[in-house]
Amino acid sequence: MINREKTYVNTSFLMLLSIGMGKLALSKEILMSIDKPARYIGHEVNAVIKNPEGLIRFAMCFPDVYEIGMSHLGIQILYDMFNSYEDVWCERVYSPWNDLYPLMKKDHIPLFALESQDPVSDFDFLGITLQYEMCYTNILQVLDLSGIAFYAKDRCENDPIVIAGGPCTYNPEPVAEFFDLVYIGEGETSYRKLIDLYKEHKKVGYDRQKFIREAGKIPGIYAPSCYDVSYNEDGTIREFFPLYDDMPAVIEKEIVTELSDTYYPVKPVVPYIKATQDRVVLEIQRGCIRGCRFCQAGSVYRPIRERDVEKLESFARQMIASTGHEEISLSSLSSSDYPDLDRLCNFLIDEFSDKHINISLPSLRVDAFSLDVMSKVQDVKKSVITFAPEAGSQRMRNVINKGLTDEDILNGCKQAFLGGWTRVKLYFMLGLPYETVEDMEGIAKLSNEIAKLYYDTIPKEKRVGKVNIVSSTSFFVPKPFTPFQWAKMATMDEFRMKAKVVNDAMKRQLNYKSIRYNWHAADVSVLEGVFARGDRKLSKVLVRAYEKGCMFDAWTESFRFEPWVEAFEEEGIDPAFYYNRERPLDEVLPWDFIDIGVTRKFLEREYENAKQQKVTPNCRMKCSGCGAARFHGGVCYESKA
Amino acid sequence: MKVRLRFSKTGALVYIGHLDVMRYFQKLFRRAGIPVAYSEGFSPHQILSFTPPLPLGMESEGEYADVELVEPVLSKDALYRIAETSVPEITVTSFRLLPDRCENAMASVKAARYEVIFPKEMSGSDMTAAADDFLKKDSVVVLKKSKKTEKEIDIRPLVYELKADDKGRVISMLISSGSVDNIKPELVLNAMFGDKLTEFDTGNIMIKRIDQFTLADDKLISLDEIGTDIT
């Protein structure tokens, strides 16, 4: 007979039962009627369950669907950090997908956090990460479903404190009025101070506005309601100023000086459904030495800081053991610049390849070393060689300071072809400053040259079918804190024309049949351009767009442009003012009150260098005095070769 | 060598689909350090076989997975290691070595036992009478619908046991299951009660799979009884 006494039960189960958990916020009827109900039930392996009594409750929201949000390393780091605090319980919140949203609206079901399934409105904090501009209407969806007023000024005393974080907070102004607080910079450093301050205030007669104002004095934390903006007649900013003398006029970004000594999520939550990143991710370094002039990440995360390779090796082992994932991957802006890359790759291969764990190595420069590593960890026939030349001509690559030459690309391809690869992916941008028709046509020419190189390199009898080249262009969106923050962005019609120029040029190429060309949608890019460099006047456009049903705008299948056009019209706001206008160097920019370390002077100089097509060396070759050295860490303190 | 695991799937996890349960087990085996065998080739995968998919929303106490091992582990060690890294809603209750020549979990299922729990009482005698009536009949022809086809089948010979408790809340049935003559418990309920069923909020009738059975010497025995503990 079956012996049932031997059943072992995980002890966290008892914990769940003891605090009355195991309940679900959504009814069976609803869960059975929507797509992927597993998005909403929590209960995953490594999800943190605590007894909520007496704890500060922090709801950490990634305002997109579960599979996207669960794949984000930054959130995993903060989840781990908060839950390492004994007095805090941090839970996850994601945007309910299009199918669930109307059901929640109709039945007035409040948005809930996954772990406890408790309503977000019961929490002390609601943290929302802003990873891309096209999630801004999703912020409103989250607030709406949580029963929290859109505008911070309309909130009740006991509403959660709504705080933003993530890369878009380097210009928080278009969404600033939706947030009580905005955390600018890396999350590992100031949250403890914020929680302590909150507890202090809770002890002695909590007053929401008083707390917000005090919190705004913590390094890196910005309290939008304590600042005001005046405008010139032409709509540009006259002045941005604190309302009170004791508030800082400038907010300095927060940064982890010693990356090796900080939090790392060695027990990340393991989703049931397949997340976009269904694997262990090792963040090997933060920041970038390269200084590409279009790249915001390369600027705001300066200076580059590495994680100690030994620590990474230990993280890798622990994380594979704690998740059971079958893939491990590296994360950084440019992995080839990691000093211990050899050692780390060899470690991963030695440690994991015979344990049926795949190793994926994105953002590696294509050279002899990386090809050798890749041939060891993946099926050459199936894998793709990727380059991001960003521009089609050397001239243009000098403008954007992309230190990748045609020669590098062709050499890399040649070695790859000889090694058996037949698939190449190329990423470019269209609409870069000072772009000419020749630069655009260069994209087609380079694609063709690579195809030709394949046929020249590999003799007929050794070929397996055609070489397969996929070239994609995205439209360039100028971002704050880059040398192009003053630049004029192209219009939708211009973008379409540019894509046509490339497409026509492609058709003229000899090896056209081996090349596929894709380009992005121009309308989303334009909106992104508006919000990236927007100001506070845009918040009402966002509210209107949301009321017209705009949500999940980053998803092609749910993006609709017309309601956006209407929203701008109805609010009397001309989008071209924000994206299609060259800003004079003396204009007050909405994000000028933020200090990222990199100085405005450096950015101006780089804008001039771009115009002159002058290349600026990377941080390891020579320091260019960008200003980030004042953080006393990273590459600025290495001895230069 | 092949082992068979019996597991339950309850609570919130009834909303996890079959493919995700398979993924869950693959990761679970790696976390628990179970020495699972992999297939050959450039993208090797764990050699696993599950009993037929449990419908979304249904609880079960009797699901099975067969897995090929490269070396033996003691049943009690394996169960302990698995429990340590499991979510409570999927609890593995046995880990048994299968005989050498044994049909895999998927193919061996011939019948399944279900428990149907009604949200409120249906008069005890009514329910028992409906069960008795059903069993007395020689044939019960119903329309079986699948995604594409509709056909008439006689389900009477496919119902092996049907019992109602006298409190009028629970019906237990043992019915044909698996790749041939698979029928759903709902089909039997419909045949028993017809329109009367709609008096109950059908969404709230809870059906639970209790166990799955295979044929051995013309007798139905639980899939759990095939293997032996590794001690």
Ligand code: SF4
């Ligand atoms: S200060 Fe110099 S080394 Fe440091 S980030 Fe700036 S340019 Fe690079």
